[in-house]
Amino acid sequence: MFNDDDEPTLGEVLDQLEDAGGADHVTINQIIAGFGDRSLAPILLVPAMITATPISGIPGVPTLAGIIVGLIVVQMLMGRDTLWLPQAVARRGVSTERMAKAVSFLRKPVAWLDRVMKPRMTWLARRPWTYAALLTCLAIALATPVMEFLPFVATVAAVAIGMFAAGILMRDGLVILIGYGVTGIVVAAAWQFT
Numbered sequence: 001m002f003n004d005d006d007e008p009t010l011g012e013v014l015d016q017l018e019d020a021g022g023a024d025h026v027t028i029n030q031i032i033a034g035f036g037d038r039s040l041a042p043i044l045l046v047p048a049m050i051t052a053t054p055i056s057g058i059p060g061v062p063t064l065a066g067i068i069v070g071l072i073v074v075q076m077l078m079g080r081d082t083l084w085l086p087q088a089v090a091r092r093g094v095s096t097e098r099m100a101k102a103v104s105f106l107r108k109p110v111a112w113l114d115r116v117m118k119p120r121m122t123w124l125a126r127r128p129w130t131y132a133a134l135l136t137c138l139a140i141a142l143a144t145p146v147m148e149f150l151p152f153v154a155t156v157a158a159v160a161i162g163m164f165a166a167g168i169l170m171r172d173g174l175v176i177l178i179g180y181g182v183t184g185i186v187v188a189a190a191w192q193f194t
Helices: 010-019 028-035 041-051 061-077 096-116 129-147 153-170 173-193
Strands: 025-027 093-095
Touching (some): 010 028, 025 096
16 A cells, blocks of 8 residues: 555556455456555556556457546546446456566656656646546547557557556646647557558
């Protein structure tokens, strides 16, 4: 569990992913339980981080992540502080070994982001501006089932969601702007494949 006084770093979110679950399997419920009663921004990072790794190559994972992102975003837009997920979704998971590989894959880029991120252009990380970022995440989540069939597009879309979530979490408006830029790349790539 995290210290309740402040938001976790991106590295601490990865630590929570690594520590979740049992010996063989980690479920979404176990991951969410590790965050306790916190804001939903660090939880929004979880499906984005997972889908930005080779785990996204498993059929159905990007779609499941899109469903979870959609549920989280809708609840953030409603102003909820805690997350509700249907048990059919919350019981899904991956092997602990795959999760460990995904976390290992993310360690270096996340450590770099933790070093460079800082509060700046904070107005973009506050309401009402966060609504635009969250609605963009929702649009990406709704399109994820289609993107799953386009090579690498779902992974890049996950990076965009991760940028929005990290920017909101760390109050870094520049990272939120980068999220919009990555979203533009997703739209352009999807357009090329259609």
